[in-house]
Amino acid sequence: KAGVTQTPRYLIKTRGQQVTLSCSPISGHRSVSWYQQTPGQGLQFLFEYFSETQRNKGNFPGRFSGRQFSNSRSEMNVSTLELGDSALYLCASSLSGEFGYEQYFGPGTRLTVT
Amino acid sequence: DAKTTQPTSMDCAEGRAANLPCNHSTISGNEYVYWYRQIHSQGPQYIIHGLKNNETNEMASLIITEDRKSSTLILPHATLRDTAVYYCIVRLYGGSQGNLIFGKGTKLSVKP
Numbered sequence: 001k002a003g004v005t006q007t008p009r010y011l012i013k014t015r016g017q018q019v020t021l022s023c024s025p026i027s028g029h030r031s032v033s034w035y036q037q038t039p040g041q042g043l044q045f046l047f048e049y050f051s052e053t054q055r056n057k058g059n060f061p062g063r064f065s066g067r068q069f070s071n072s073r074s075e076m077n078v079s080t081l082e083l084g085d086s087a088l089y090l091c092a093s094s095l096s097g098e099f100g101y102e103q104y105f106g107p108g109t110r111l112t113v114t
Numbered sequence: 115d116a117k118t119t120q121p122t123s124m125d126c127a128e129g130r131a132a133n134l135p136c137n138h139s140t141i142s143g144n145e146y147v148y149w150y151r152q153i154h155s156q157g158p159q160y161i162i163h164g165l166k167n168n169e170t171n172e173m174a175s176l177i178i179t180e181d182r183k184s185s186t187l188i189l190p191h192a193t194l195r196d197t198a199v200y201y202c203i204v205r206l207y208g209g210s211q212g213n214l215i216f217g218k219g220t221k222l223s224v225k226p
Contacts, residue, residue: 004157033214043158043201043216090157092214102148103214105157 002027004093004106012112018079021109025072025093031055032074033103034066037088046089049074078111086113117141118202123221126196132189134220136202139183146205147178148214149187151198158201158216161187192224 005024013019025032033056034046045058049068066076072093078085088110092103119137126132138147149161162169162176164185169176175188189196201219 035214035216042218043214045214088155092157102160102163104160107157 004091004104006089006091006106006109008109009107010110010112012114013081014114015081015083017081018077019081019111020075020077021089021091021111023074023076023091023093023106025074025091026104029093029095029104030072031094032068032072033092033094034074034076035090035092036060037090037108038084038086043090046076081113083113085111087111117204117215118217120200120202120217120220122218123223125223125225126189126192128194128224128226129191132192132196132222132224134187134189134200134202134222135184136187137184138202138204141182141204143182147176147182147185148203148205149174149176150201150203150214150216151196152201152219153195153198161200163205192222194224194226196222197224198222 007022031050033048035043036046037043046060047054047066048056052068063079068074088108090105090108092105094103117140146163146165148163150158151161152158162171162174164176164178178185199219199221201216203214
């Protein structure tokens, strides 16, 4: 079974621009979660989608948004980029998001904001 | 905030067992203990999880104390490829708990 894929793997953007990252979950997985990882803050939860609905949300500003499509693929968008948004963005999928179902992570998208 | 406490770093000799401790003294009865690891520049990898009984899979063993206030992840024969940051996470039972709360983890260095 193919793992979680994320595109693009690397991205360089300028302050004020917006960016869209894509995640394809493992086939059959319906839950997709997004995380941000920075050296200072570590791994932080952004949001989770299940059946095209946002089910959980972390403590991030509204500039961070996401969506999930009917095939479970997900995108996250960051508008008005700031230098502090430079990070590794990780996507994880699981069968349902409920307990007992482990999350499988993709390789991440490395975003650099200049 | 993370509900777990782990040592910042540990060393282990290649071929020996690596025992990674985790304290979760405020764990509630319906919370599971999960372990993930992250090899440099890769996404975290699920290792194992458990509620109260000891668990074993092809990667590791998880020993949870009877009072559930602490646990130990055991890698029976550590290899250089096991060098990674290991995260111990507690997670609620049931419901739509899609998110994991990661702490700082333990940086395990396996040395030849």
